[in-house]
Amino acid sequence: MTLRAFICFFVVLLSVSAHGASAQSETRATGVEKADPAILVADDVYLDGSEQLVATGNVEALYNGRRLYASEVIYDRTEERLIITGPIRIEEPDGQFFVLANSAALDREMNNGILRGARIVMDDQIQLAANEIARVNGRYNQLYKAAVTSCRVCKTGRPPLWQIRARRVVHDQQEKQLYFDDAQLRVLDTPILYLPRLRLPDPTLERSTGFLVPSIHNTSLLGFGVRVPYFIKIGDHKDLTLTPYLATETRTLEWRYRQAFYNGKIEFNGAFSDDDIGTDDSRAYVFAEGTFYLPRDFVLRFDIEAVSDDTYLLDYDYSQKDRLDSELEIERARRDEYIRGAITVFQTLRDGESNETLPTGVINGEYERRIPLTNALGGELRLGFEGHGHFRNSSLNTDGPDFDPFADGRDVARLTFSADWRRGWxxxxxxxxxxxxxxxxxxxxIQDAGVTSSSEExxxxxxxxxxxxxxxxxxxxxxxxxxxxxxxxxxxxxxxxxxxxxxxxxxxxxxxxxxxxxxxxxxxxxxxxxxxxxxxxxxxxxxxxxxxxxxxxxxxxxxxxxxxxxxxxxxxxxxxxxxxxxxxxxxxxxxxxxxxxxxxxxxxxxxxxxxKAEARASLINKVAQIGATYIWLRNDPAENRPGNVSEWAFDANYRISKHWSGQADWRYDVASDEPVRAGLGITYANECVDVTLSASRRFTSSTILEPTTDISLTVGLRGFTTKTRDKSYVRTCKN
Incomplete structure (x- = not known):
């Protein structure tokens, strides 16, 4: 900085300090807090007459946490206006987005004014470019003839992979929302969708009500359909996602509810269906789980699993489970003590099993205590208690195989007390x-056991x-x-x-x-x-x-x-x-x-x-996650296994190139010499888009199941729907 610039800058600092002292005095007198004083740094600072302060060369200004970089700034004291020559960069106090422009005319607080040839960059992800941006009250940015994209824009003149063109875009910095007028979604500069009005959350907002990424599906069982999820922000700590699934053979509403508490969280997932493939017109399921941290180190957990019929979960690929369990559990684990109590309800979906004769209600309680012994005996004493009970809906007292619906209905209760002394040398x-x-x-x-056991032992x-x-x-x-x-x-x-x-x-x-x-x-x-x-x-x-x-x-x-x-x-x-x-x-x-x-x-x-034998080989590194498993079990009717089990399973996720990756999974029953399940998928991902095409086939069949094929396509626009956290997918511009 030259001597003249230093003297002028020193005068500015003195005036700013005086203004700050005056503001502090006024704050003490009125009780109203005033804004922080402005700070200006440049290569050359001088006064042009008595009304204008001119700063040129690497200008940097700071006011109320907002930082300005420019080539030249002229401050007109009479109009309290800044005339700025670019290139300009304005950074907001939260650091989540900044503005780039060629020139600007703003008020002293940089809250109101016009920026020309401007761009807004949000969360280092979304770019909003316009011929002109009007700033209003430090809250709204109005962009005219705007283009919005999260794709890397190079100086080659080629259009981005996708963009949203609009006559006007309003960015509400307080609500963190983007409002579009006369919006067009363009792919490679070709319009494919027109929306007169559109609202999207800006990428700095973690949760906001609105649509999520839709997906297209085609299955041999349900036909062609589309899923369109809609996210509803109920509050800061709870939300609801509704996903209509409309296909040739089904009308389904999927839903998810989440809520966080001070000491825990809950999540419910479910669906209601009206389809043409089941025996019932209406079908439904619900899965729920929750965890709560109670006083004195106790943890309360629950999970609920229920479904209307045996094949609903497999028909819609919601779950592969064939036995459902709902449980309420309380547990505490300390260094020398363990306590657990649980109530569990089972529901079987297996062909040939009956909920009447299987133990559907189970109660468990456990207590274990370790007591170090410091006397001559030494070692430690372990005291334990275990209580167990399981109940069947059937009250028949004849015994038989579990797959027979008229087999038995015995109920069993057990109490176990134990004491162990252990010492090492x-x-x-x-x-x-x-x-x-x-x-x-x-x-x-034991109750309802007939002659198969004693009633008490x-x-x-x-x-x-x-x-x-x-x-x-x-x-x-x-x-x-x-x-x-x-x-x-x-x-x-x-x-x-x-x-x-x-x-x-x-x-x-x-x-x-x-x-x-x-x-x-x-x-x-x-x-x-x-x-x-x-x-x-x-x-x-x-x-x-x-x-x-x-x-x-x-x-x-x-x-x-x-x-x-x-x-x-x-x-x-x-x-x-x-x-x-x-x-x-x-x-x-x-x-x-x-x-x-x-x-x-x-x-x-x-x-x-x-x-019995099992083996697994896996490879996990930066480009591949590949695993293969083989299982062999000898036939054993006592374990409900009439034939040998011999099965291969394979799963893989391989990054083919910078932007392409493939997925595959496969299960093959060697004993019956037929496949069980197979799936293939391919994903293209860069900094602005994520496209996944997948196909899967379930080959198994039974009296209640038939083989199905599923093909799905999901397209996500990164920036709004998903974040680009992995920078290795970001494209680079060629010189």
Missing amino acids: TLPAGVLAELKLGLSADFFR SELTPEAAIQLRWPLVKTTQAGSTHIIEPVVQIAWVGGRNPFVPNDESTQIEFDEGNLFATSRFTAPDRRERGFSAAYGLSWSRYGVDGWQTSFAVGQVIRDELQTDPAGGAAFTNSSGLQDRYSDLLVAGQVKTVNGLTFTARGLFDEDLSTT
Whole structure:
């Protein structure tokens, strides 16, 4: 800055300071707060006569948080007006949008005036260009002969991919709304839609009432149709979205209600349909969930799942669930305490199952407490309580298979009390030892069971177990770390299994999580009795290059076969635990630095034949999310599986190029040699548009289902409907 500019600028600052002091005095006298003084910085500042202050060269002015950049600013004191020469940039106090212009004439506060050759850029996303912008009261920006787009506009002269042309656009900065008069939606400068009036929220507004992205669908079941969602802002903390779905074979209204509270939130989703494909004229479903944080660390959760008929969810692709559960739960988890209570209602949609004979009402309660012992005994004491009850609608007392609607109606209630003492020691050579002593008491009450069980039973179960672990660690010269840990456990469980029906421990999973449990049943209505031993070996490697490898193997050995009180084996033939020597459990995982992960687990009998097996390979990086899963289960009528299950599943999302990405999913039933489901999709995305075309096919069929094909197209205009958070999709201009 020259000496003259410095002197003039110093005079301006003195006058501004005096004005500020006067304003402060007036504020104290009247109680009305005045605006902050203006600040002006430039390469050259001088007075032109006694009425005009001229600033030239890199001019920067700040007033009430609004910042102005320009080449030249002339302030006329008599008219209290700013005459500005561009290029001009005006930044609003909130920083959410700014104005660019060639020239302007504004009042001193920059609230009123005219900007010529101007553009407004909002949220670094939406551009509004006009021949002229009129600013009114610092709230409204009126644009004449305007063009609005979120596409990158280059100097090549080519039109943007899409734009909205309008005779006039009014931007309300306070309400954050855009109002269009005589609007045209143009694609590559070709008009495709005319609207005499249009209102859109500006991109700085998070929530506003209005239409969302529509989508077009064509299914072999419902025909050709369109979804047009409409979002309703009820308040700052609740909203409602209504989505009419009109197709050849259906008239549907989908809805979603959300509300946030001080201590929680709720969300309801549902639909009402009047179609020509079901047995009922009217069909509906509702899914709801909520979470509330209560005093003293309690958390209340609920979810509701209900549907009018068995096929509605699959017909409209709302959900793939074939058993619905509605639950009310309260829970608290602390370092030394856990409390949970829940009421659950089930509804089956499976062909051949009946809600009369399946347990549709379930009550659960749990309490567990850890008490560290500081006396000579040492270790810790664990006290537990568990209550369970399940009820059937049927009152018949004859037993039969669950798929028979006249099978049984037994109701079961159970109370379990337990106390365990555990203590660990470190032995020579680094061997870790743990001793466990426990005592459990189970009480059962059964109704409508006929001769299949007693009406009341109780059992006292003592147990003891000792476990030895020997973790061995080695670090190689290359920096890799190897951890080998052999484990062996010897356990004894006394008592007998009571003469009660097996309603809880029907599905047994034998894996690394329960290899060293004293009982691998899922509930206390059954327990493993007698002496048993379990051994295992795990190995892990952590490489300096990011590779991770792990492997585990284990087996359980018992002194006698586990039998059921009603006769027969306690474990199913495919559980891996049906013999004195369990199947060999083998599991492993490999993770690479480039995002590739391979996980496998399996059970192998004495002939090394597979009982159960699963494997998954996945690749996750910046351009791909690809996964493949294989599952094999041996046939087992006791687990309602008359034939072998062998199935492949594949899912992928791959970024083909900067703007194109593809999606695919596929399920194939190897056992029946037929596909289950397949889907393909392709998406084009840049900074201003998101277009997705997808097609899917469900091949499965039954007495209530038939195969269907679904084709959908969704077009989203980024900026208004969605944000461009991933800058890698933004196009660049070529020089």
